[in-house]
Amino acid sequence: MLLILLMYAALLGVPFWAVAVVVKLLAALLPGRRPDWARDLLRWSAAMTAVAAVMVYAIGLGSVEWDASEAESGAGSSPAAPCRSLPPGTLGLLAGHEPSYFPLGFDCLLTDGRVVAGTGPYDLLNGLGIAFALAAVLLTLSVGFLDEFRARAALRTGRAGRVDEPQETG
Numbered sequence: 001m002l003l004i005l006l007m008y009a010a011l012l013g014v015p016f017w018a019v020a021v022v023v024k025l026l027a028a029l030l031p032g033r034r035p036d037w038a039r040d041l042l043r044w045s046a047a048m049t050a051v052a053a054v055m056v057y058a059i060g061l062g063s064v065e066w067d068a069s070e071a072e073s074g075a076g077s078s079p080a081a082p083c084r085s086l087p088p089g090t091l092g093l094l095a096g097h098e099p100s101y102f103p104l105g106f107d108c109l110l111t112d113g114r115v116v117a118g119t120g121p122y123d124l125l126n127g128l129g130i131a132f133a134l135a136a137v138l139l140t141l142s143v144g145f146l147d148e149f150r151a152r153a154a155l156r157t158g159r160a161g162r163v164d165e166p167q168e169t170g
Helices: 002-029 037-071 122-160
Strands: 094-101 104-110 115-117
Touching: 002 037, 037 094, 037 104, 037 122, 104 122
Parallel strands: none
Antiparallel strands: 094 104, 104 115
16 A cells, blocks of 8 residues: 555656756756856756656556555456456466566466466566666766866866976076
């Protein structure tokens, strides 16, 4: 139940996240930016993609929990909704189900010992979560590379811009 509430919270947060992204990108495009806007935009983008990865995973957790809960209670709960789309021959062999929270998925257990993946948005949610997490890591690394590049450029400028004092000859 808690995971389902978490899913609803993430679903309610998605529009606020989208508005924040659009506003920040418009602010980056408009004139009058601070001189260090690129670094701040990279850091902010890394944080927002990490938030997106967490929201997608929370939505997926709630979806798995919803399907598991629905499969265990009430009339018409068997077979589980993700397992209902199995071919008729395979559907007759259905013995149970097993939710998977990492990676997100819903497995249908057959009487002959095989496990068949149930239908649902789980592959899409797993892909989106991985893509957002990878983007967050890459953006965070780019901030580090940008800082290193600026530090090395400042060192070169400091050395090249320095005028050596004339040497005294005896």
